[in-house]
Amino acid sequence: MALYQLPRLKNEKKFEEFICDLFNEIENTDSFQNTEYQNFGVKGQNQKGIDIFSAKTKTVIQCKLKDITKRDELIRKSLIEDIHLDLKKAFDLQFDINRFIFVSTFRDDSALQEFTSKLQDEARLPFPLYYWGWDTLAKYAEQYESILIKYFPKLIPKASKPPKKPALALPEGSLGLDLHKKNYISYLSKRYGDWKQIQFDHEGNGEKFNWASHNRSLMNRYHASGINYIPVAYFDDLAEYLKGRIDKTIFGKSKQSKGRRNYSPIGEHMKGILD
Incomplete structure (x- = not known):
């Protein structure tokens, strides 16, 4: 169960920086500033569709910040178009890819997960393709204090009723x-x-x-x-x-x-x- 209601980030560059820091924590790599996971260029340069790349793990991450006030079907359609377009650009890259991950401020979505799985088979991609929605990103983010302090200094606790009695400690070996x-x-x-x-x-x-x-x-x-x-x-x-x-x-x-x-x-x- 999630401990916090982490608000979706609304700034594109801040979202990319958040993803860099988060994957540094998840995979125990060097920090974002030390360029293990680093921004693969800046807007306006020839990024060939790539936002983030790890030379160590040969992982490509594409960040998609979406307006979640729109209808789900419109967001889903937009993401599918983004995935098709960016995969085409990725084949022009001059390095090997071991993983390609699309991350989004849109929620976890079984239709998008199924789409990426089918696309991997139909396009015979030489690398696995994943979609991580905000639910998955938030689940990992709340495990790292450094991420919470930097990106969510004003945490929003989930509303809950006061317990009628103190919670029992889990028994040893649970x-x-x-x-x-x-x-x-x-x-x-x-x-x-x-x-x-x-x-x-x-x-x-x-x-x-x-x-x-x-x-x-x-x-x-x-x-x-x-x-x-x-x-x-x-x-x-x-x-x-x-x-x-x-x-x-x-x-x-x-x-x-x-x-x-x-x-x-x-x-x-x-x-x-x-x-």
């Missing part, structure tokens, strides 16, 4: 006490829910993925009162269970049939490398 494993389970769980929703959307019956039912099923499986209370000793079993659910989705089966991974291993996830 999943919630191991941040890396807890985040990995959240990543797998979200991947399953998002891909099931893609399946429902294709079926066209208006069905929505039931997150409450999904979480209850996990709690019942491990006899826990909450996801964070699941004993960390069951981490491997829980991870394999969620991976199995992901693999059985229509989207998961399609990706596996093409020799592509449905999820990153935990080691790569800890470094911010997400399939």
Whole structure:
């Protein structure tokens, strides 16, 4: 659960600088000022469609700041046009690319995630293509104090009712006490829910993925009162269970049939490398 409601940045250059700093933190690289992740030129120069590049990881990041007051379908159409245009420009670059990531102030969107996956297959891209919306960016941003202080000095706490009694501390050996494993389970769980929703959307019956039912099923499986209370000793079993659910989705089966991974291993996830 998010700790803050991080407001979307509204200045294009500030957004690019934020992305540079954020990926430096996620991948534990040198700072933005030290040019590990650095602006790939300035506006008006021949950037060939590239905003940010890491020579170390050969990762290209394209930043898309969007007016979220517009209708979702208009923003989605604009982003798809941007992705097509910038990929064409990227092929003119004189260096190898290992990852190409589009980041946006628009929200996480299953249709855009599906679009980038299909585009990668249809265009036979020699590198993986990803879309990160503001939900994903904010989730990572709130983990780093330096990012919060620099870009969100006036944090907006989420409204909540005063607790009736003090929250109980998690017992020793709980999943919630191991941040890396807890985040990995959240990543797998979200991947399953998002891909099931893609399946429902294709079926066209208006069905929505039931997150409450999904979480209850996990709690019942491990006899826990909450996801964070699941004993960390069951981490491997829980991870394999969620991976199995992901693999059985229509989207998961399609990706596996093409020799592509449905999820990153935990080691790569800890470094911010997400399939």
